[in-house]
Amino acid sequence: MIETRKPKLELLSRELIEQIVDEALTLLERHGVLVENAVAAGLLEAAGAVADRGTGQVRIGRKIVEAALATAPAVITLYDRTGTRSYTVGGDEVHFDPGSAAVALLDHATQSERKATTADLVDFTKLVETLDHLHFQSTGLIAADVPSPLADGYRLYAGLCLSEKPFVTGTFRVESFRPMKDLLAAVRGGEAALRQKPLAIFDACPSPPLKWSHLTSQSLIDAARAGLPSELISMGMTGATSPTTIAGTLVQHVAENLSGVVIGQLAAAGSPIIFGGSPSSFDMRKGTTPMGAIETMMIDAAYAQIGKHLKLPTHAYMALSDAKVNDPQAGFETALGAVLAVLAGINVISGPGMLDFESAQSLEKLVIDDGICAMAYRLLDGIAQRDDPVALGAFEGFKPGMSFLTHPQTRRWYRTEHIPAGLADRDPYEAWVAAGRTSIVDKAHADVARRLKLYAAPPLAAETRRELDRIMAAHGRAAGVGFKPSTLF
């Protein structure tokens, strides 16, 4: 059998990649990054970087970056809550997770965004648990009824109680990391076990251009020391907070990511780190950051190619839309992003469910997008040779007008070769009219309800659950806001 070719998108020539990386290294050497965290600045200085104590600017030489790249692992393995199922983050493996962290939910009944509540977060997590093509959960919805000092930890806590999938998460407050790590360790059975089998990825977002805030640096350092993967989220906006050309933005993107790799590796050599981001093609009319713009997707695919060149796992915010409701724009931007992302071989693709410039989630969209992801995965599987010869066997005993419907080869291969339609409409016109002219959004809404009914909580040991509650109670006391376990889960 001839080996199946995996379809692949590579936007950059090797020459351009090398020049972009070279310029990024020069940028780090010449201008450096602004580091607002004393521990990170100290680590960099100890490694030979030149820090200006007055301005906080730290210039990082090439040798330091090269040393960091040499110790950063090319592949990370994440494990689900049970510790039995593993997910390779590296190579051309592709995993989707919902875009995070939305501040609003698109309410199907009103078709308007509203603040999300704990009940919504619970539904969101349960729903994602049922969606086969979203391999990871994300702590993707900010519940407004949870006191904000507790919010980061609470999202993960709820998720761990309700789901077995690995998580993409992060901190909006420095104090959140500790309880979050404790929650993960409690599920895993200790910090050493967690280090062996990481269950969550932490997002770390540098501020463009070329700045590491106190919060982000600390998250990066804390995660590295705990052996938990960080995902670097550089987010230049072309022509606003990064150069306007795509290649120019890539230089800044690579410089920011590389400085993050350095900080992570200096905190703990060999710690897992992901070359990622959320850059955007800045809209010069509205001053907004469209994630659905084709140029945004081009930047994503290109930096992922550079990440692979540097032998690092990759991430991007793709398969999401800037539309405000589940309209055609929501569909085409999401599908275009999903297809380009899988072709680019991006390991962690954060986006499904997301609308409105990464600010809103939609349960209906999650279901629709799961179908888009299914199509993208199918595309990625490529066209295989199933039989040898390819088709001559199927034509044995050929008669004009013969049907393949009952041919043994059809039964053998059709489920492998073709995926189900999912929610996509494939009715003949009359049937569609007779069925009430239902739109995919209506079908998705019904499917959300069906799935939520279908959801069964994956078993969690009572003792583990008590431990999670204890950690949250202590977190609530420390934050001075208290904590009450939810009656919803």
Added chain:
Amino acid sequence: MIATEIYPQMTEAIVAGDQDAARRLAEDAVRAGLDLVQVIEQGYVPGLQKVGELWEQGEYFLPELISSAEAMKGAMTVLEPALNRQAARAVMGGRVVIGTVEGDIHDIGKNLVASMLQAGGFEVFDLGADVKMERFIDKAEEVGARMICLSALLTTTMMNQRRLIGLLRDRGLRDKYKVLVGGAPATRKWAEEIGADGFAENAVAAVKLAKALSGRG
């Protein structure tokens, strides 16, 4: 130097967003002892008006808009010190306090509005992002502003725009200030609902609104 020759050049410098030229022409005007009020009103302001038109026609985008605003600011830094106080009052707008509300760190839109207001002759006190609502009032009181502009990018933080109006009422200062609101989730309806004095959907509209509210429209 003949004013009628230099005015079109000033207009053009603003339209082209050429800060160096805008400054140089202002320096020439000061040296030549031209009537600086006329220089502003007939030389530079028509440039800003033209830029506003080009923006509204969809010809100009943010890079052009902001470059023109910067060019205007460049000219004004030369002209302002040379104006006598009375003349300055005649051409300059009032003082404006602006910022992104508490809990919200988005400041791109707010920066654009601040820049354009400044170019439009207002003296702008930009408090930055994530600004405590009390600070808007304290600053306005301190500098003698007449207008407070509030930006909010999130549906959650836009509630703070409403809160500011309440705070002004509590302190008996509501009628002293014009309150303008903007940002992605804000609408004219929202402005009316919370009792703000106006809403603008972009930086060009914000300057028009501010001028109208301060009687300079």
